[in-house]
Amino acid sequence: MFRIVTALLALQLGLALGACPTVVTRSQWGARAPTGTTTFHNPAHYAFIHHGESGECHDRATCSAVIRSYQNYHMDNNGWADIGYSFLIGGDGAVYEGRGWDKVGAHTQNYNSVGYGFCFVGNFMNKLPTAAALQAAKDIIGCGVTLGKIQSAYVLRGHRDMGSTDCPGTTLYNQIKTWPHCIKESSSRSAPPLEYLSRVLIMSSALVFAFVCLQVSLVFGACPHIIKRADWGARAPHGVTHLAGPVHYSFIHHSAGAECHDRATCQAQVKSFQNYHMDTHGWSDIGYTFVIGGDGSIFEGRGWNVVGAHTLNYNSVGYGYCFIGTFTSHVPTAAAQKAVKDLIACGVELGKIQANYVLRGHRDMGSTECPGTAFYNLIKTWPHY
Numbered sequence: 524m525f526r527i528v529t530a531l532l533a534l535q536l537g538l539a540l541g542a543c544p545t546v547v548t549r550s551q552w553g554a555r556a557p558t559g560t561t562t563f564h565n566p567a568h569y570a571f572i573h574h575g576e577s578g579e580c581h582d583r584a585t586c587s588a589v590i591r592s593y594q595n596y597h598m599d600n601n602g603w604a605d606i607g608y609s610f611l612i613g614g615d616g617a618v619y620e621g622r623g624w625d626k627v628g629a630h631t632q633n634y635n636s637v638g639y640g641f642c643f644v645g646n647f648m649n650k651l652p653t654a655a656a657l658q659a660a661k662d663i664i665g666c667g668v669t670l671g672k673i674q675s676a677y678v679l680r681g682h683r684d685m686g687s688t689d690c691p692g693t694t695l696y697n698q699i700k701t702w703p704h705c706i707k708e709s710s711s712r713s714a715p716p717l718e719y720l721s722r723v724l725i726m727s728s729a730l731v732f733a734f735v736c737l738q739v740s741l742v743f744g745a746c747p748h749i750i751k752r753a754d755w756g757a758r759a760p761h762g763v764t765h766l767a768g769p770v771h772y773s774f775i776h777h778s779a780g781a782e783c784h785d786r787a788t789c790q791a792q793v794k795s796f797q798n799y800h801m802d803t804h805g806w807s808d809i810g811y812t813f814v815i816g817g818d819g820s821i822f823e824g825r826g827w828n829v830v831g832a833h834t835l836n837y838n839s840v841g842y843g844y845c846f847i848g849t850f851t852s853h854v855p856t857a858a859a860q861k862a863v864k865d866l867i868a869c870g871v872e873l874g875k876i877q878a879n880y881v882l883r884g885h886r887d888m889g890s891t892e893c894p895g896t897a898f899y900n901l902i903k904t905w906p907h908y
């Protein structure tokens with residue numbers, strides 16, 4: 524009896540506060556089963572807005588396919604239990620169920636158990652989502668309040684407010700700052716001048732090192748074995764931009780996913796990177812120049828003669844080397860470290876890399892944690908950094 528009264532009250536409140544939009548269920552978009560779940564103790568204090576940094580979608584079939592690719596990437600590359608987001612919003616204005624209201628997600632580091640992540644499918648750096656999608660996001664958040672899943676005094680934030688990322692894209696971020704519940708915060712991102720000054724000093728001492736390194740590479744720098752694209756089963760690129768070396772930079776990356784220690788596992792990872800870069804990002808090919816496995820194997824990505832997609836604004840003046848794994852708290856294997864050093868020495872020998880090249884971590888050039896703090900601290904001790 525009480526239940527019926529409560530249900531009627533909730534229904535009336537729902538009509539008053541905001542009717543819940545129809546949600547495309549996991550089975551409707553073809554979700555895989557999660558490998559584990561953690562119960563969310565709602566109501567949540569935060570609603571976080573994300574974008575998927577992928578192509579957009581405007582119908583059920585396309586949105587479902589893109590969302591399945593997100594799930595595959597989160598589970599297979601990041602090693603997560605499920606797709607990270609709580610809900611996803613398609614350009615068709617439909618809301619797709621991710622982890623839903625009752626499971627802790629993986630979308631906003633340190634805040635997953637106190638907030639839900641709402642991800643717009645697409646890339647909204649320079650444009651807004653469709654009006655239908657923007658309305659759908661407001662509706663699903665309002666619905667969460669109605670259902671008691673989100674606190675009525677919730678705080679709305681963009682992913683970038685909570686961590687080092689461009690998400691949800693500058694244009695969308697500026698839009699949500701105009702929405703109710705979005706508390707403005709001053710976020711200062713300018714690099715400390717002292718740090719910059721010390722980098723300049725390190726760069727000039729790297730010039731002195733360069734002559735020594737060139738000589739060492741001539742003696743020891745026989746080129747390591749490289750697993751060619753055909754040998755790991757690469758797809759053909761959609762397009763190629765020729766790179767006229769020698770380049771000035773060598774950039775170190777990590778894949779931010781699981782590690783691998785044998786040919787079969789590493790090769791499967793490399794293929795999944797290529798699929799993700801081509802199908803989800805819409806790039807012409809795998810982004811990295813080379814990929815390094817935990818067993819010290821080197822996979823040819825775009826290779827020496829092609830511009831990559833690894834380090835924004837620096838792709839035509841440097842090569843990107845991606846270590847398979849997550850190196851925030853430990854460094855890659857000795858074999859993997861040796862592999863990249865041999866590879867760079869080889870690049871110098873072949874005239875693909877300038878003898879006085881500069882080594883950098885991805886995070887030196889942009890807003891990312893890549894290649895992981897532990898590994899980043901290590902490469903700062905290497906020659907040419």
Ligand SMILES: [Zn+2]
Pocket residue numbers: 572573574630682688690691
């Ligand atoms: Zn995000």
Ligand SMILES: [Zn+2]
Pocket residue numbers: 775776777833885891893894
């Ligand atoms: Zn990177």
